[in-house]
Amino acid sequence: MTSPAALERSSRAYTTLEATALHESVPPDRWCVTRSDLKYLGQEVQKGIKGGAIRRPDDGSDDFKVSDTLYGPSIYTVNKQHIMPVTEKFGKVSWALLQHPDGLDCDLFISHAWQEGVFEFLSKVLHSWPANARHAWCCMLANPQNLDIGVLLQSPSSSPFAVALKASTCVLVVPNRHCSIYTRLWCGYEAFRAHEEGRSTKPKNCILREP
Template sequence: MVVKYVVVPESQAAGGMSWALARHPDGLPVNIFMTHCWEEGIYEFHRKVKRYIHGGISARTNPETEADPRPATPHIWCCFLANPQCWPRQALKELLGQDPMKSPFAKALMTKNGAGELLAKCVWLVSNHATSIYNRLWCVLELKIAMDLGLPIVFSLSSASVRRRRKGDTPMPELTQNPQQKMRLNGVDLGSYNVNDQLLLGFDGVQHAECSDPDDAKLIRDVVKGSEGQLDTLIERISFANTYAMLVHDKHKIEEKLGKAVIKDLLKGILVVDCTCLP
């Protein structure tokens, strides 16, 4: 609804460019790449943007060896604002092109400065209460590029504990805990825990991910072919980081199963934004 009634008409009034370009005609060097799908809705999206910007790296993961990659002045590339949503569907399809590795998504991730350094310093995952973003092929492609580039992965803790609910508040969908959520890692059952994990919500492997456009789906599947197992493992690692950060009383059970050295290696390059500081 925001895209239809705000982004599209205002972009059209600005001459048909994207929302981002209309506000920054000279452009900005992207330093954070956001990956998300539209299932979260604008209110959930807004809450998670606030958490990401204002939250700190969780002390319950691995902060002593992982520097916070988030730039002090964020220039966030987000598809629904960076792409010209007011263009006709066919024109947008032509913009995405016949090679996903040359699409605006890929360019935003892969562009380098004059010194040969990537402009994007991290990939920010925005999960949602409705479905795993990795049921969407474009998100799978973005993770594949990030994995190949070795970019840090940052995401907000998807837990009911991230917000202090006031008396009388209606619980938001993404803050509702899943009773006894099963966790897996490389096929190993890590047990069941009372956590709200959104990255594995309905997720059964990237080979089952879909795309609204069948032509795009075929092109993306060709790009990620052969990397499905690596991507599934990385998604499970990210989910593990989320669970590990949320656990308080049951953390020792995972540590006994895996060992702290293995856990430290699993958390490498994956950072959780803990947002208990927000109202």
């Protein structure tokens, strides 16, 4: 189910071929969102939960409580039940390019694990957002979840993750209550790339960690 608000905010519909072409024409490091976009996402998820479009999966993989506004459903659940349906409705373009078809300069790269609750994630990111950052690259929103992402990940060093991290000026590492994000392969690779790019040593190219 796609909420009326999402339809109103994202008026352009694409064919799958157009969505694919858009992701080929807009550089991966520009598949970014703003703080306002993240606040909007949180509002849409809350509406989805209240309206029944976002619910606990039948397989028991996410037993979030409807009344929980502190942690909320996992990113896995939000991706499957909200992000993918919304972007499917508009031709399978990514959530980020659905909001900003021309893309946005990448200031902040967000590294996180999908086990976290979406409200937990949004709260930490919004709280820790660097004052000089305008736009952020976040995999769940940047990558086209309904297209063949595997093609984009065949070479880690040239993947959207690596390209965006290199273009960013800051990396925000977001922990969660379920696991160390460094038990996740891609998060470990992102930490490696951040070190290689000097993000942990240069004053203007820092790694931020939420306590």
